[in-house]
Amino acid sequence: MFQKDFASIKRGVLLCLLLSLCSAVFAQEDLLSLLGEDEATTDYVKASFKTNRVVNLHSLESTAGGVFDFKINHRFGFINGGIDELFGLDVAMIRIGGDYGITDRLTVGAGRNSFEKTYDGFLKYKLLWQSTGAKEMPISLALFASTAIRTIPFRDPDRENYVSSKMFYTFQAIIGRKFSESFSFQLSPTLVHRNLVATRAEKNDVLAMAAGTRLKLSKRLAINAEYVYVLPDQLAEIYKNSFTIGFDIETGGHVFQLHFTNSTSMIEKGFVTETTGDWLDGDIHFGFNVSRVFTVAKGKKE
Amino acid sequence: MKQSLVFMLALLSVSAIHAQKYFTKAGNIAFFSDTALEKIEAHNYKATSVIDLTSGQMEFAVLIKAFQFEKALMQEHFNENYMESDKFPKATFKGEIQNLSDINFKKDGDYTAKIKGKLTIHGVTKDIETTGTFNVKSGKISASSVFNVLVADYGIKIPTVVKDNVAKEVKIEVNIDYEELKG
Numbered sequence: 001m002f003q004k005d006f007a008s009i010k011r012g013v014l015l016c017l018l019l020s021l022c023s024a025v026f027a028q029e030d031l032l033s034l035l036g037e038d039e040a041t042t043d044y045v046k047a048s049f050k051t052n053r054v055v056n057l058h059s060l061e062s063t064a065g066g067v068f069d070f071k072i073n074h075r076f077g078f079i080n081g082g083i084d085e086l087f088g089l090d091v092a093m094i095r096i097g098g099d100y101g102i103t104d105r106l107t108v109g110a111g112r113n114s115f116e117k118t119y120d121g122f123l124k125y126k127l128l129w130q131s132t133g134a135k136e137m138p139i140s141l142a143l144f145a146s147t148a149i150r151t152i153p154f155r156d157p158d159r160e161n162y163v164s165s166k167m168f169y170t171f172q173a174i175i176g177r178k179f180s181e182s183f184s185f186q187l188s189p190t191l192v193h194r195n196l197v198a199t200r201a202e203k204n205d206v207l208a209m210a211a212g213t214r215l216k217l218s219k220r221l222a223i224n225a226e227y228v229y230v231l232p233d234q235l236a237e238i239y240k241n242s243f244t245i246g247f248d249i250e251t252g253g254h255v256f257q258l259h260f261t262n263s264t265s266m267i268e269k270g271f272v273t274e275t276t277g278d279w280l281d282g283d284i285h286f287g288f289n290v291s292r293v294f295t296v297a298k299g300k301k302e
Numbered sequence: 303m304k305q306s307l308v309f310m311l312a313l314l315s316v317s318a319i320h321a322q323k324y325f326t327k328a329g330n331i332a333f334f335s336d337t338a339l340e341k342i343e344a345h346n347y348k349a350t351s352v353i354d355l356t357s358g359q360m361e362f363a364v365l366i367k368a369f370q371f372e373k374a375l376m377q378e379h380f381n382e383n384y385m386e387s388d389k390f391p392k393a394t395f396k397g398e399i400q401n402l403s404d405i406n407f408k409k410d411g412d413y414t415a416k417i418k419g420k421l422t423i424h425g426v427t428k429d430i431e432t433t434g435t436f437n438v439k440s441g442k443i444s445a446s447s448v449f450n451v452l453v454a455d456y457g458i459k460i461p462t463v464v465k466d467n468v469a470k471e472v473k474i475e476v477n478i479d480y481e482e483l484k485g
Contacts, residue, residue: 031352064374
């Protein structure tokens with residue numbers, strides 16, 4: 001009798017040991033793994049460029065919903081003006097404007113460029129947004145349309161002049177990708193329509209292909225470059241392709257863009273079709289863009 | 303034989319208690335950075351957590367990108383410049399309740415828990431000790447805790463230009479309503 005009891009106790013102890021071993025193993029498991037796999041979320045790629053401009057060109061980025069982005073752009077004169085012109089610093093063109101994000105995808109903006117006293121307004125819509133996770137999208141695609149009106153008097157006041165003759169339209173698709181944390185690249189097929197052109201040889205509709213890129217050097221510093229290739233036989237000889245290179249410096253709410261460019265105008269129709277500067281001759285402007293964002297309304301969350 | 307059966311039953315019931323785990327996938331974790339110049343706060347309502355009531359072990363995980371700020375640019379900078387959320391997508395806490403015997407999860411009331419564990423933010427793991435409160439009310443368990451972390455402890459650099467805008471010490475608030483984890 002006693003022995004039987006002893007045997008069963010022994011078995012009990014053994015079981016006890018076995019089970020406590022089991023629970024010890026259980027206690028060490030990864031508790032969170034009990035919840036299973038994380039639900040897949042869509043990760044929209046952000047900050048492919050520091051602002052919604054490469055420099056002159058619109059970048060892949062949009063102004064966030066509910067945010068107002070105040071823009072001050074400056075272009076000094078050509079640096080080949082020499083010491084007499086203090087390397088261009090005597091002359092200054094300015095565009096003052098603002099962009100507003102109606103949603104995270106839709107941006108509107110307007111501004112005035114002192115160069116030829118031109119007003120411009122634009123609409124930009126991000127149709128495709130590069131993303132990973134539940135929804136995968138390899139690229140971003142934005143559609144852009146802008147109107148500009150020149151307000152300096154007509155050169156020939158004797159002929160019959162129409163307001164419409166001072167108007168310009170630009171249509172652009174901006175296609176690109178943030179390839180890595182530091183490298184982004186975009187292409188923008190562009191159409192500029194001019195209601196009135198200077199000579200018969202010049203086309204009213206000008207087709208161009210623009211490219212822009214960003215290389216991040218550190219968290220707050222990046223090199224940006226852009227080039228606009230105008231397809232041949234559309235513009236007069238004196239017009240050159242626009243090339244711009246510079247730095248983006250980000251300081252909290254501001255982004256400063258310091259750069260060199262051969263374009264005087266800061267709006268699409270200007271730098272695409274009216275760039276006269278030649279880099280090889282030193283027709284280079286030093287310029288800067290300042291962007292300051294203000295949160296006006298609570299952004300519409302996706 | 304009878305005795306061993308009793309043993310087994312006793313042990314089984316112990317392991318049944320062992321299985322008493324609670325979880326959430328919608329915990330609220332918020333942080334606050336207060337300086338004279340700027341008040342910054344961000345909320346995350348998608349924190350996951352599992353707590354084992356018998357062993358006192360607890361784990362938390364939170365996706366950095368799910369923190370929501372009032373200002374879109376702040377959120378971008380938070381992810382891009384400070385937390386580098388592409389590299390370090392999650393912050394986690396793995397710890398234990400030190401005074402488990404003081405807490406009766408079966409009885410309504412507020413219980414103060416001493417918690418010790420490892421907090422991982424921005425890829426850096428630190429030991430922390432804090433207190434939290436468990437509220438038990440008609441079988442429902444909720445937990446809350448407030449503690450401070452030094453930004454510099456986790457290898458997050460604040461650049462000089464914004465050193466007056468971002469606090470060196472950030473307050474973290476945790477509020478969780480737990481549900482029973484079945485099966």
